[in-house]
Amino acid sequence: MAVPQSRSVWSRILDVASLAATPLAPSHYLELVSPLRATHTLNARVEAVHDEGDGTRTLTLRPGRGFRSHRAGQYVRVGAAINGRVVTRTFSISSSPDRRDGCIAITVKATPDGKLSRFLVHDVRPGAYLTIAQAQGSFVQPEGAPVRPLFVTAGSGITPVMSMIRTFVARGTMPDAVHVHYARTGETALFATELASVAAAHPRYRYVLVTTREGHGARARFDRAALDALVPDWQSREAWACGPQGMLDAVEACFAAAGRAQHLHLEAFHAKLAPRDAKATGGRVRFGLSRADVEANGQTSLLEVAEAAGIQAAHGCRMGICHSCDVTMVSGCVRDLRTGAEVNEPGIRVQICVHAAAGNVDLAL
Ligand code: FES
Known part of the structure; x- marks a missing residue:
């Protein structure tokens, strides 16, 4: 397929700029002036907000280039810097993928312990930029034969x-x-x-x-x-x-x-967790790649432990579905918060959003 001329020229400008911009990619500089054109990350601009009442708000977002259309029923990960820290959560898309303006809408309810949901409902204004990711999820209508x-x-x-x-x-x-x-x-x-x-x-x-x-x-x-x-x-x-x-x-x-x-x-909305086990003990968690060692209890997910330690860990759904948060466990033992089962196989990939420390654990994060 022929590459459109404007894109080809643009690509060449980026190539030349790459040489001058090392070690940062030109996309990082581009993001400063035009966040929706950045290629190293996906941003969205808040185009409009609409209060639905009862602590709920619909945000109309214009995703940056590279965002692929969603299927009705899917969710998207949204992030914002709050008090100097990026907080991300997933929200279902409430708009149809057939919108003509290329925007998507998310409808967010502020929850008492939801840092990001409260920010999106009470503080964010049109013109602000948020980070987003590609839409995910299998809660969709089947392709092909219609159902009732x-x-x-x-x-x-x-x-x-x-x-x-x-x-x-x-x-x-x-x-x-x-x-x-x-x-x-x-x-x-x-x-x-x-x-x-x-x-x-x-x-x-x-x-x-x-x-x-x-x-x-x-x-x-x-x-x-x-x-x-x-x-x-x-x-x-x-x-x-x-x-x-x-x-x-x-x-x-x-x-x-x-x-x-x-x-x-x-x-x-959340992972279905096993009943809390009052006797579940935690341990010392070593985030080897981040050079951090922290104490963790046996109930808090390793993703939350990492975030509390200032480590930005990749994640998506935060409820054990998407596997975006998988991290290799070098050694130690973790507990699956959904089932209570303990896992102590070195080298296994662990979904850190739904596992907690069960003793000392060393993660390749
Ligand atoms: S963030 Fe989706 S499985 Fe952990």
Whole structure:
């Protein structure tokens, strides 16, 4: 394929600049004047912010060059420098990949212990730059044959499903879909007005808003009886569920009991951890490549231990899915926080976001 002339010229300018800019790549200098054109890192400019109420905000981001389009339902890692330290977290993309302006939207709820979420909801302004990564995740609609989806969402767990619904609308491919969404009140239900309009315009989409504090009585919580009543044909549907762990556990149990576990797709906010073991001891963690030695307890993930020590460790989902945080364990022992199982094989790759020290451990980080 022919390289566009403008790109070719640009590439040659970068080549020449490389010689003068060593040891920093020209992209580092370019980032100072035009962050979206940097090639050594991926940035995004905040184009707009929209307060959704209830401590939640939608940010419209313009990704820099090199960002590949996402699939509806995927998440993206976003980072910002807060008090001199880069903090990154993942957020589901709430917009459709078919947006014409090349932007993506994330809808973030500020959580009390969420340094980045509070910054994005309360402090960030249009024109600010954030770091991002390529979109990831398998919580997506299947390619090819259409399915009859059932969506079960709660709170801000609606965001990846919102991307799917907006995509159906944008493409004119709305399937026979039922969407049960749980919110505390009608007023705090995210995207309720937009979804009611979608339902009015697309009879194949049924939106069921269940308010947990406004008199839905026995149906206010997810369980088999409530699902039978709200969606009588649910056993003939493929289901996608996203929300707090308690709700996901209930959905999972319901589908497993009905023999439909293979028709359920789950997206959690956090890793599902084993119950805390009060007797779990930590140890001394050696981050060999960073020349750091720190004490760690047996409950805190090695990723958090590294970050607290000022070490920037690569990571993505922070919940044991993407393997971006894998690090070689040179020696020692770690504990899988999801299962409680201990691992002490030297040379093994460890997901540091879901493992903690179980005694002394030496990591190639
Ligand atoms: S950050 Fe994704 S598995 Fe650890």
